[in-house]
Amino acid sequence: MSHTEMEQAEAISFLESLLGKTLHITILDGRLFTGIFKCTDNESNVILANSFEYRMPSKAAEEKAKQEAKVTGRPARADMTSRFVGLIVVPGKQIVKMELEESRMYAATTTASASVSTPALTIRTKG
Amino acid sequence: MITHDITDRFRTAANVVVPGTLIKDTQFSLFEAVGALEVGDPKMDSGCLELGESPEEQFDLNSPLLPEELLWLMDQLLNREVAWLTGYPLSQTLFTSVHIDRLLWPDPKTLDESTFVRNDAAQATNLPHAILRAFCLLLVKSCSLVLTMVTEQHYYEEEDFTTQLFNRELLHRFSSESILENAQYALQVLQSANFESEVSTALAGRIRLRCEILQMLVHHAAGQSIDDTSFQAMHDIFDQVQSTSSFGVEVKDAFSTKLQRRLASTVPPRPMVTVSMDQVWTFWHQMLYDCQNIFSVHAAGHSQDLLTAYQLFAYSCPQPSPYPRALLQSFLTLNSMVASRLEPLHFLEEDLRSLTLPASPLLSTSRKDYGTPFFGKSEIAKNMQGFVDKVEHYFITVYRVFCLNACRIRRTFCHALVEWDAIQGEMEEIDSLIQSLSLEQPSLPPGSSQPAFSFSLSSWVYHHKLTIHRLTIQTGIQQMIYAPHELAGMHYYLASICGIHLNHLERMCHFVVDRDTAIKQSDFRVDIKAKGAAECKMALDRLFRQYAWIKATNLVASALHIIFVVLNRWKIFSVSKPLYSNDALRYEIRMKPFLNLVIPELMSPEEFAHETNMQQSSTEVLLDEAARLSASAKKAWEEVSKTSWNIFPLDEAPYVRTGTDGQASVLDTKWNDDVKGCVRASIAAGICVVKLKKAMHDEAWKEKAKKEAMLPGPGDKGRWHQWWLVPALP
Numbered sequence: 016m017s018h019t020e021m022e023q024a025e026a027i028s029f030l031e032s033l034l035g036k037t038l039h040i041t042i043l044d045g046r047l048f049t050g051i052f053k054c055t056d057n058e059s060n061v062i063l064a065n066s067f068e069y070r071m072p073s074k075a076a077e078e079k080a081k082q083e084a085k086v087t088g089r090p091a092r093a094d095m096t097s098r099f100v101g102l103i104v105v106p107g108k109q110i111v112k113m114e115l116e117e118s119r120m121y122a123a124t125t126t127a128s129a130s131v132s133t134p135a136l137t138i139r140t141k142g
Numbered sequence: 143m144i145t146h147d148i149t150d151r152f153r154t155a156a157n158v159v160v161p162g163t164l165i166k167d168t169q170f171s172l173f174e175a176v177g178a179l180e181v182g183d184p185k186m187d188s189g190c191l192e193l194g195e196s197p198e199e200q201f202d203l204n205s206p207l208l209p210e211e212l213l214w215l216m217d218q219l220l221n222r223e224v225a226w227l228t229g230y231p232l233s234q235t236l237f238t239s240v241h242i243d244r245l246l247w248p249d250p251k252t253l254d255e256s257t258f259v260r261n262d263a264a265q266a267t268n269l270p271h272a273i274l275r276a277f278c279l280l281l282v283k284s285c286s287l288v289l290t291m292v293t294e295q296h297y298y299e300e301e302d303f304t305t306q307l308f309n310r311e312l313l314h315r316f317s318s319e320s321i322l323e324n325a326q327y328a329l330q331v332l333q334s335a336n337f338e339s340e341v342s343t344a345l346a347g348r349i350r351l352r353c354e355i356l357q358m359l360v361h362h363a364a365g366q367s368i369d370d371t372s373f374q375a376m377h378d379i380f381d382q383v384q385s386t387s388s389f390g391v392e393v394k395d396a397f398s399t400k401l402q403r404r405l406a407s408t409v410p411p412r413p414m415v416t417v418s419m420d421q422v423w424t425f426w427h428q429m430l431y432d433c434q435n436i437f438s439v440h441a442a443g444h445s446q447d448l449l450t451a452y453q454l455f456a457y458s459c460p461q462p463s464p465y466p467r468a469l470l471q472s473f474l475t476l477n478s479m480v481a482s483r484l485e486p487l488h489f490l491e492e493d494l495r496s497l498t499l500p501a502s503p504l505l506s507t508s509r510k511d512y513g514t515p516f517f518g519k520s521e522i523a524k525n526m527q528g529f530v531d532k533v534e535h536y537f538i539t540v541y542r543v544f545c546l547n548a549c550r551i552r553r554t555f556c557h558a559l560v561e562w563d564a565i566q567g568e569m570e571e572i573d574s575l576i577q578s579l580s581l582e583q584p585s586l587p588p589g590s591s592q593p594a595f596s597f598s599l600s601s602w603v604y605h606h607k608l609t610i611h612r613l614t615i616q617t618g619i620q621q622m623i624y625a626p627h628e629l630a631g632m633h634y635y636l637a638s639i640c641g642i643h644l645n646h647l648e649r650m651c652h653f654v655v656d657r658d659t660a661i662k663q664s665d666f667r668v669d670i671k672a673k674g675a676a677e678c679k680m681a682l683d684r685l686f687r688q689y690a691w692i693k694a695t696n697l698v699a700s701a702l703h704i705i706f707v708v709l710n711r712w713k714i715f716s717v718s719k720p721l722y723s724n725d726a727l728r729y730e731i732r733m734k735p736f737l738n739l740v741i742p743e744l745m746s747p748e749e750f751a752h753e754t755n756m757q758q759s760s761t762e763v764l765l766d767e768a769a770r771l772s773a774s775a776k777k778a779w780e781e782v783s784k785t786s787w788n789i790f791p792l793d794e795a796p797y798v799r800t801g802t803d804g805q806a807s808v809l810d811t812k813w814n815d816d817v818k819g820c821v822r823a824s825i826a827a828g829i830c831v832v833k834l835k836k837a838m839h840d841e842a843w844k845e846k847a848k849k850e851a852m853l854p855g856p857g858d859k860g861r862w863h864q865w866w867l868v869p870a871l872p
Contacts, residue, residue, distance in 0.1 A: 026155035030165045033152075039145055042181060046189060054166035054175060059156040062170075062178050068189050068407075073198055096197070098189070098407045104178040113152050114145035 030055060037116040038063060042109040046070050047095075049116070050103065059107030066103045069095045179408060188403055188410040199398035201240045203258045207270040207393065209337045209345060214390030215241070216277050216348045217383075217419070218397065223281065224425045225415040227288065227463055231304040233405050234415045236285065238397045245278055246310045247404075253279075253316045253324065269335045273345060276328030279313065280352035283321045286312035287359040288465050295471040295545070302464040302547050308405035318360050325353050344386035351379045358433065362469055365476045367437035376430055384423045425463070432466035435808040439473065440481055444790035445493040446684055448481055449541065454787070454812040456544035456551060457620070457864060459857065464547070471545035474538055483793065486534050493537070496790075497605060498598040498650055500681040501661050501674030504576070508677075511670050522579050525572045529599050532568065536561060540606065552617040555610050556735035562607040563739045569600035587652045589645075596653040604741070605650065605688075608643040611742075612695070614735060615639065620864045626715035626853060628732065629867065630706035631754040633699045638753070640696035642742050647689045654681045680790070687789050694782055694820065697775035698866060701827045704768035707754065708761055708834050709869065714847050725751070765835050772828035779821040787813035819863030826860070826868040833871050846872050 038052045040061060047070075050063030072080070072093035080093035159165060164172075179186045191197060207215075219242075222235040236242055241258055250256035256279065258271055289312065292303050299305060313321070332346055354376045358368050368376075399411040417425070436455060442448040455462060455470060462470070473481050480489040491505045499505055503512040504526050536558070543554045576582075577595050584593035615636045618624060624632050658678035661671055709715060729747040730737065736744050745753070756764060787809050837843040850872040854861035860870045 023158045026158045027165060029151065029155050030159070033148075034165070034167045044182075044191065046181075048181065052167075053170045054164055055152075055156055055159075056164050057156060057159045057161045059153055062166075062175055064170075070189065070197060073196055098403070100179065100189070100407055102174070102178040103181050104175070105181045107153075107156070109182045110149070112147065113149045115148050117144040117146070 033115065039112075039114040039116055040105050040110055041112040041114075042105060043111055048100070048103060048105060059110060061105045061107070061110070061113075062102070063105065064102050066100050067097050068100045069097045071095060184410060186410065188407055190410065197400065197403065199240055199395060199400045201395040201398065203240065203244060204262075206268075207274070208391060209270065209335075209341045210389055210391040211393045212270050212274050213341060213344055213348070213386070214392055215239075215274060215396055216345070217387050217390055217422075218416075219278070219281055220348075220383075220426070221416050221419065221422045222397075222414075223285070224417050224422050226285070226304075227429070227465060228417075228425070229300070229303055229464065230415045231306055232285075232310075233306070233308060233402050234399075234412050236281075237308065237310070237405060238399055238401055238414045239278075240396055240398060240401065241274060241278055242282065243401050243404075245275070245282065246312070249309075249311055250313075253313075253320055256313065256316075269331055272331050273328050273335075273349070276325045277349055277352055279321045280325055280349070280356050282313050283316070283318055284352070284356050284359055286314045287318075287356070287363055290314075291359075291362065291472065292464055292468040295468040296542060297464060297468060298547065298550060301550070302467075318356055322353055322356060325349055340386070341389055344383070344389060347379050347382045347386070351376065351383055354379065358430075362433065362472075365472070365482065367434060373430070373434050377427065380423065380426055380430075387419060428460070429463055429466060432462040433469060436462070436466055436470045436473075438808045439470065440483075441792045441807060441809065442481065442788065443483075443793035444496065444788070445480075445489055446496065447788040447790055447792075450787055450813070451809055452541050452544040454809060454816060457816075458812060459864065461548050467545045467547070471542055474541055480538065480541075486538060487530060490530060490534050490537050494598075494602055495677055496680050496684050498596070498602045498653065498681075500654060500657055500677035502598070502657070504598070511673065512666070522576050525575050525579075529569060529572050532565060533603070536565060537606075540610070548621065552614060552621060552623075555614040555617065559607065559610050559614060559735060560738060562603060562610060563741070566600050566603040566607060567740060569603050570597060573597045573600050585653070585656050587649050589648070594649075596656075598653070601646070601650055601653075604646055605643075608639065608646060611639050611736070611739075612636065612643065612692070616695075616865045619867055620856075622853065622855065622867070624732075625717075626706075626869075627710055627717045629853075630703055630710050631732075631750065633703035633706060634754045635750075637696050637699035637703055639742070640692050640699060643692050644689060644696065647685055647692070651682065651685050651689075654678055654685065658682075684789055687785065690778065690782055690785075694775060694778035697771050697778050698820065698824050698827060701768050701771035701775055701824070701831070702866070702868065703754070704756075704764045704771070705827060705830050705834065705869065707756060708764060708768075709851070710755075711761060712844050712847070714844070714851050714869075716848070761838065765831055765838075768831045769828065769835070772824055772831055775824040776821060776828065779817060779824055783814070783817040783821060786810065816863070820866065822862035823866035823868055826862055827866075830868060830871060843872070 033052050036052055037049060038061070040048045040063070042048070046068055048063060048066050048068055050066030052061065053064050054062040071077075072095055076093045080091040083091040156165075181187050182190060184190045189197065219236065219239060222238065226232060226235040244258045244260075245256045248260075257275060289303075289305060289307075293305055297303055329346055329349055332342060332349070335342065337345070354372060357372070358376070361368050397414060399414055402409070402411040432455075439448060439451040439455070442451045452470070461467075476482055478485065480486055483489070484492065488507060491507050495502070495505060495508065501508065501512055503509050504522065506526075539558065543551055543558065546554060573595070576599075577597075582595055584595050586593050615632060619629075619632060619636070655678075658675060661674035661678065664671065664674075666674065726747045729750065733744055759767075837847070852870050853867055854870050856864060860868070862868065
């Protein structure tokens with residue numbers, strides 16, 4: 016087996032190991048998609064099943080949270096808006112960042128905020 | 143939740159995948175992949191935004207509204223409602239309103255909960271909001287009733303109506319009364335408000351209008367029309383609403399396509415649909431007229447007259463919108479009665495009695511009068527029941543067809559034709575059985591050298607089948623689906639079907655006369671004899687009227703046939719020569735609806751071409767013939783125009799509406815317009831013939847005609863009747 020062949024086999028086995036796992040993909044416009052990895056190709060086009068779309072909170076909501084944090088002095092949350100979008104294909108060109116989610120079961124027992132499934136932007140007052 | 147960044151590793155790994163191959167889950171098929179939505183593609187990705195665009199609508203429901211803004215909002219809602227009533231989905235019309243959205247979502251459990259801003263005490267005292275809310279509630283409830291009416295009838299999704307509600311309930315759990323009550327409260331609030339009097343009146347008018355509309359729909363749901371006073375009042379309020387529409391002041395962002403993201407997450411927002419304000423008023427007036435006029439069909443006291451009435455509505459121009467058509471359709475099954483008059487069985491027997499079975503023991507409704515104690519009585523009854531079971535549904539469907547949208551009318555006729563053809567075959571068997579069981583004696587029909595049996599049931603089927611056959615061709619001409627050079631052939635075919643129908647009517651007449659004689663010579667009681675004679679007379683009346691109509695149709699069709707043959711001979715209409723087809727194939731496609739009919743059997747393409755083109759006759763001879771035909775056609779239609787739309791006495795229902803100065807009913811007017819249109823078309827055909835005769839040897843005219851000759855479209859000047867396509871020649 017040549018060097019490149021070995022490299023190729025390794026790459027493919029890495030990609031195959033990801034199948035069925037949950038990926039978080041951030042795209043150019045800032046949205047984040049989470050879903051089960053189903054398929055990819057040479058151009059990193061990715062198909063995710065049972066996906067959710069998360070969007071950073073709107074300017075207004077962020078502003079509101081900032082105000083709240085200022086008034087109360089405690090961190091305030093502005094929830095990201097989420098929608099179920101189902102089966103999607105994310106073109107490789109759109110992808111900014113890809114993350115692998117560790118088993119949700121495991122995550123649920125270790126993180127305090129596990130009960131809140133919606134990712135949130137936490138705003139802290141400076142100083 | 144713990145995540146690891148794998149961006150670079152993934153990209154590097156993907157890079158070495160051989161182009162064209164996929165790394166995929168074994169359970170995952172490419173077939174499934176096709177259904178995946180592409181992120182970033184504005185056509186598929188509903189979350190895709192323009193640069194700097196916000197995903198949520200920007201409208202603040204707490205901001206105060208000016209009275210003029212209220213007025214604008216109401217008119218906009220009326221506008222979008224029109225778009226919905228003409229077939230666009232709620233998501234692109236009414237559900238683009240932020241106000242409607244908030245009223246309906248989350249689903250309100252009580253009517254009080256249905257507000258623009260939930261759980262806000264200040265809302266209750268906000269006057270403009272209370273007024274707008276009353277308007278919106280009335281609107282949504284009306285939509286709910288419209289939707290129920292349409293979906294309970296036969297309709298075509300997205301062609302006639304889009305019924306997707308996106309899980310919104312349209313307030314169907316709240317009664318119309320409670321919503322009307324709320325509107326009364328809003329009207330009081332409005333009076334106490336300090337609005338400028340003109341605007342205040344305009345707003346009150348809009349709320350009253352909505353109340354009237356809702357009440358009308360409630361009446362319709364119960365199969366009743368509203369009285370003339372409320373009907374007139376509604377038109378008056380509409381005029382007032384129209385004249386005050388200009389007071390409105392636009393409210394920015396009150397309508398947004400962004401709301402669609404919450405209705406369905408997998409479909410990107412589609413554009414809003416609005417119509418021009420002029421269209422709004424025209425549409426509403428037309429719809430109100432249609433709804434009210436449609437009740438006039440209840441005047442029909444007989445199945446044939448009901449058919450004429452339905453036909454007159456189906457071919458009115460413009461065709462009624464989906465809601466009035468659904469209303470018309472609902473009369474067929476309202477309280478299990480046809481047109482509130484008869485049970486379907488009696489309705490069918492009424493039709494049979496007045497065509498082929500006058501004073502007949504075969505019908506359940508006259509069996510006790512004319513029952514003859516012949517052998518196999520129960521056997522006959524059983525066969526007769528078989529006939530009724532089979533035909534009842536198809537018979538009512540013919541009426542239903544006239545309530546479909548214009549395109550579907552023809553397509554459904556094409557299917558019906560095949561069904562009726564099959565029924566005819568089956569009925570012939572039942573006829574033969576009954577004929578042998580009842581020991582029927584054959585008699586000699588006109589123009590025949592051999593005695594024949596009446597075949598009453600299949601004869602009845604054949605009559606209706608030929609009517610459908612003729613209407614299929616005529617609707618084709620009406621919708622201009624035939625190319626100009628095909629019109630000669632299609633008019634020939636129309637004339638030939640009419641000819642067959644005329645012969646059949648003569649045959650039916652013959653057997654009715656036979657029955658009449660038999661009744662007169664029988665030893666039935668005097669009153670039964672008189673009743674029998676009256677039934678035979680009814681049948682003859684009907685057959686004569688049908689004969690006159692079809693004869694007139696036959697004459698115009700024959701005249702137009704020749705006109706188009708001459709135009710073809712002179713090559714007035716250009717014919718494109720397609721590369722991959724021939725005459726036989728084109729004939730097959732064109733005649734597809736008629737191809738499999740057992741009777742009348744479709745002629746061969748050669749025979750059809752021969753009969754159509756009439757090569758053996760010179761143009762001079764043909765034009766002389768056409769002149770005679772169009773003159774007779776005019777006379778024949780004038781004869782028809784002397785009759786009324788109804789053959790049988792009208793039902794004395796309270797529905798017959800007469801105009802203010804005691805004019806004829808709506809149907810009389812429609813009938814007169816219809817027949818007059820046919821007279822005009824015959825005259826126009828005559829003029830055409832004169833022009834052609836003059837141009838016989840005028841080559842310059844022919845050249846000119848090649849450029850200028852045209853077929854007037856629907857509504858064009860020169861289109862005297864929808865069914866008659868008389869060419870406009872220079």
